[in-house]
Amino acid sequence: MINxxxxxxxxxxxxxxxxxxxxxxxxxxxxxxDVPDCxxxxxxxxxxxxxxxxxxxxQVYAVAQMWQFQPSEIYVPVGSTVDFFVTSxxxxxxxxxxxxxxxxxxxxxxxxxxxxxxxxxxxxxxxxHEYCGxxxxxxxxxxxVNYPDAKNN
Ligand SMILES: [Cu+2]
Numbered sequence: 001m002i003n004x005x006x007x008x009x010x011x012x013x014x015x016x017x018x019x020x021x022x023x024x025x026x027x028x029x030x031x032x033x034d035v036p037d038c039x040x041x042x043x044x045x046x047x048x049x050x051x052x053x054x055x056x057x058x059q060v061y062a063v064a065q066m067w068q069f070q071p072s073e074i075y076v077p078v079g080s081t082v083d084f085f086v087t088s089x090x091x092x093x094x095x096x097x098x099x100x101x102x103x104x105x106x107x108x109x110x111x112x113x114x115x116x117x118x119x120x121x122x123x124x125x126x127x128x129h130e131y132c133g134x135x136x137x138x139x140x141x142x143x144x145v146n147y148p149d150a151k152n153n
Pocket of ligand 1: 129131132
């Protein structure tokens with residue numbers, strides 16, 4: 001027979017899980033928040049790249065490794081939509097874009113994807129916000145939006 005207290009704990013746990021699932025669904029549909037996708041692993045994403053797909057659409061294959069991001073400078077014009085595909089070559093790193101509400105993990109053997117629109121010119125810092133070793137604080141990259149002018153590589 002199940003213990004009364006155990007039953008109580010199970011009920012609370014179930015309520016908390018349902019709350020989490022509900023808030024995720026609500027954020028995605030009701031609030032139209034962009035929740036990062038997890039894509040099937042493909043080695044092609046482990047090669048750092050900035051690809052122009054369309055006049056305003058870019059794809060960035062961002063690869064984190066101890067202790068750097070590649071590519072470290074990403075140039076896009078104002079008004080660009082950028083799909084970031086994030087992965088790691090070693091340990092778990094963070095992928096945070098200052099001012100853009102991007103908070104992702106870079107995980108070995110995993111591809112995380114999110115889409116960001118850059119409407120204003122400027123330099124957007126990408127930082128690792130998951131402690132990954134002695135060089136952690138050096139892990140930075142930049143998205144340069146029309147500054148000084150948009151050119152890739
Ligand atoms: Cu780090």
